[in-house]
Amino acid sequence: MRMIQRSEKRAQDLRNRAFSAETVRGMEHPLLERGVPLMRMAAQTTAQEAIRLLEKNGIHVNEANVVLLAGAGNNGGDGLYAAAALAGRGATLTVIAVGKSLHSSALLACMQAGGKVLVLDPESRIPGTSNGFGLGEAGERLEAALDIAIESDLVIDAMTGIGARGPLRGLPATLAQGFMKRAGRTDQENDDHTNGTVPTGHSGAPLVLAVDTPSGVGVDDGTLPGIHVPADVTMTFGALKPCAMLPPASYACGKVILVDFGFDIDGVTPACESIGPHVSSAIRLPRAKDAKYSRGVVGLITGSARFPGAAVLSSKAAARANVGMIRYLGPAAVAGSVVSALPEAVAAKGHVQAWVVGSGVPDAQHAQAADEQRTAIRSLLGNYDLGRDADRAMNMPPICVDAGALDLLPRHVPGHVVLTPHAGELASLLRRLDEDTTRETVEDSPIDCAARVHDLTGATVLLKGAVTAVLGAAPRQTGDDHTTTVRICGSGPAWLATAGSGDVLAGIMGALLAQQDEGSLQHDPEKVALTAASAAYIHGLAGQIASGTTACGWQPPFLMDPAESILTLDDPHAGHPIIASDIVEAIPEAFERAMEQAR
Numbered sequence: 001m002r003m004i005q006r007s008e009k010r011a012q013d014l015r016n017r018a019f020s021a022e023t024v025r026g027m028e029h030p031l032l033e034r035g036v037p038l039m040r041m042a043a044q045t046t047a048q049e050a051i052r053l054l055e056k057n058g059i060h061v062n063e064a065n066v067v068l069l070a071g072a073g074n075n076g077g078d079g080l081y082a083a084a085a086l087a088g089r090g091a092t093l094t095v096i097a098v099g100k101s102l103h104s105s106a107l108l109a110c111m112q113a114g115g116k117v118l119v120l121d122p123e124s125r126i127p128g129t130s131n132g133f134g135l136g137e138a139g140e141r142l143e144a145a146l147d148i149a150i151e152s153d154l155v156i157d158a159m160t161g162i163g164a165r166g167p168l169r170g171l172p173a174t175l176a177q178g179f180m181k182r183a184g185r186t187d188q189e190n191d192d193h194t195n196g197t198v199p200t201g202h203s204g205a206p207l208v209l210a211v212d213t214p215s216g217v218g219v220d221d222g223t224l225p226g227i228h229v230p231a232d233v234t235m236t237f238g239a240l241k242p243c244a245m246l247p248p249a250s251y252a253c254g255k256v257i258l259v260d261f262g263f264d265i266d267g268v269t270p271a272c273e274s275i276g277p278h279v280s281s282a283i284r285l286p287r288a289k290d291a292k293y294s295r296g297v298v299g300l301i302t303g304s305a306r307f308p309g310a311a312v313l314s315s316k317a318a319a320r321a322n323v324g325m326i327r328y329l330g331p332a333a334v335a336g337s338v339v340s341a342l343p344e345a346v347a348a349k350g351h352v353q354a355w356v357v358g359s360g361v362p363d364a365q366h367a368q369a370a371d372e373q374r375t376a377i378r379s380l381l382g383n384y385d386l387g388r389d390a391d392r393a394m395n396m397p398p399i400c401v402d403a404g405a406l407d408l409l410p411r412h413v414p415g416h417v418v419l420t421p422h423a424g425e426l427a428s429l430l431r432r433l434d435e436d437t438t439r440e441t442v443e444d445s446p447i448d449c450a451a452r453v454h455d456l457t458g459a460t461v462l463l464k465g466a467v468t469a470v471l472g473a474a475p476r477q478t479g480d481d482h483t484t485t486v487r488i489c490g491s492g493p494a495w496l497a498t499a500g501s502g503d504v505l506a507g508i509m510g511a512l513l514a515q516q517d518e519g520s521l522q523h524d525p526e527k528v529a530l531t532a533a534s535a536a537y538i539h540g541l542a543g544q545i546a547s548g549t550t551a552c553g554w555q556p557p558f559l560m561d562p563a564e565s566i567l568t569l570d571d572p573h574a575g576h577p578i579i580a581s582d583i584v585e586a587i588p589e590a591f592e593r594a595m596e597q598a599r
């Protein structure tokens with residue numbers, strides 16, 4: 001098989017960009033025209049990974065019981081050829097056919113290698129198998145299929161790939177439901193199955209290897225519209241699909257291995273992109289002629305009598321995140337705490353290059369009538385109201401609007417207003433904008449909901465989560481200026497979920513906004529989105545450093561060449577608990593690492 005020529009830039013783009021199913025088909029097309037055997041390449045690499053996965057779990061392929069869940073499309077074809085290769089290496093193979101047909105030559109290969117085929121659909125017409133059974137027998141066959149699947153060592157899920165439409169239906173859905181029930185996998189466990197964080201092999205249930213995409217996920221929008229089959233490993237072909245990057249579907253993919261088919265992705269608009277490779281461009285290195293003011297000054301209206309710690313944490317984080325100075329504004333007692341914890345802070349008004357407001361400030365529901373912090377924030381945010389004075393709004397410094405300030409946001413603001421809600425806060429924001437939304441809706445469709453808030457307000461929206469998504473202006477491409485690339489950041493480990501962690505993020509956000517050339521963000525909303533996502537990335541990296549782990553919400557996939565044998569994939573260190581102050585301590589090293597990654 002031919003070797004793929006790949007520059008480092010191409011490898012980086014492949015690992016950090018995901019493309020819609022339609023775009024992937026467009027990129028496959030020229031290769032198929034040239035007769036490149038894509039299905040064979042997919043199958044061979046899948047078989048290799050299956051062998052590695054089994055061995056890692058102490059099972060040699062010639063002792064393995066393998067079950068293939070095979071759909072009628074090409075995804076089933078990939079799976080059939082892969083399964084045939086495993087049967088050829090001595091595995092005991094059962095193919096469970098969930099559709100009315102199967103890829104005929106791939107099926108033949110499986111049968112020739114000794115695979116047994118169990119057909120579930122009474123209306124199927126599959127050569128070499130028994131047809132025309134009744135509904136009663138169909139029920140018995142389904143039970144038998146589930147018995148075999150649950151007793152197997154490895155289930156290869158090749159029911160649907162990029163041809164999937166809507167939630168899983170019919171026999172694939174019934175089979176997935178039965179399998180998940182018998183495997184004892186609850187929804188919670190599926191959620192815990194984040195990319196690269198959970199070691200394979202769990203409580204006696206079979207390992208699951210997904211072909212191209214786990215069946216049942218929303219391939220293009222990253223949702224989980226219904227029953228789906230979470231995988232330990234997903235082998236994906238040619239290019240990442242959004243479901244391998246966007247939450248919550250990304251959590252169902254397990255470890256992702258991308259097989260490089262040699263697609264020409266240069267200049268092709270991705271549906272979503274990870275911020276990782278771009279972070280260093282958001283960091284302004286100190287220059288010889290710098291003074292503290294030219295490095296950026298952050299102004300913070302954060303914390304309150306009730307939550308003074310938020311003021312301290314956001315100020316310390318901003319101060320550590322590569323700026324010349326921070327100004328803290330708040331009640332005298334809180335300012336006193338800030339200055340005693342951070343003698344470098346200045347508790348006085350003055351010129352700032354970016355603002356941070358709202359962390360540790362009560363929202364409308366919890367505030368006293370005349371809350372000092374809310375009054376100050378309301379008046380500051382009024383300057384960003386495009387409906388009141390657009391010129392003035394456009395000339396205000398960039399601002400991070402967090403927590404208790406989110407309900408003070410004017411209706412229409414410029415893109416250099418960055419919102420940093422979590423799912424619950426985003427739902428409240430949408431309700432304020434007259435959209436009937438709950439936290440669950442946001443958790444189910446995070447990208448769609450964040451995009452709604454961006455569309456309705458104009459603000460850049462950073463929705464916090466294990467995978468953080470940033471919805472703002474997209475990169476402009478010639479002839480296509482309505483692209484909606486979603487930027488994601490998955491560098492944060494689960495240890496980051498600790499009190500004060502969000503305050504630290506807001507501080508880093510303010511610092512990154514402040515260190516951009518003054519005036520450069522106001523008319524460049526794309527740069528705002530990149531800067532915002534970079535702040536989340538550095539926060540996540542600091543969390544990794546503080547907790548001693550490399551496991552995080554999303555990692556770029558392992559890249560595999562069809563001609564190469566696979567590298568050893570190490571599981572990440574688990575790490576240890578942290579408090580928000582530990583994240584602050586780790587910020588400088590996170591900057592160093594982010595800059596090193598760019599080299």
Ligand SMILES: NC(=O)C1=CN([C@@H]2O[C@H](COP(=O)(O)OP(=O)(O)OC[C@H]3O[C@@H](n4cnc5c(N)ncnc54)[C@H](O)[C@@H]3O)[C@@H](O)[C@H]2O)[C@H](O)CC1
Pocket residue numbers: 028032038039042071072073074075076078099159160161162163164165166167168169170172173211212213237
């Ligand atoms: N194009 C190529 O040559 C390559 C493709 N590869 C693999 O092919 C799949 C895409 O194949 P396609 O036949 O277009 O679609 P699928 O197999 O994913 O799905 C069609 C199959 O699924 C049924 N179906 C669709 N939606 C649902 C649903 N909601 N519920 C139940 N069943 C559903 C539909 O009826 C068909 O039977 C791609 O992912 C790759 O795996 C390889 O990469 C090689 C090159």
Ligand SMILES: [K+]
Pocket residue numbers: 075157158159160161210211212213214215
């Ligand atoms: K699949």
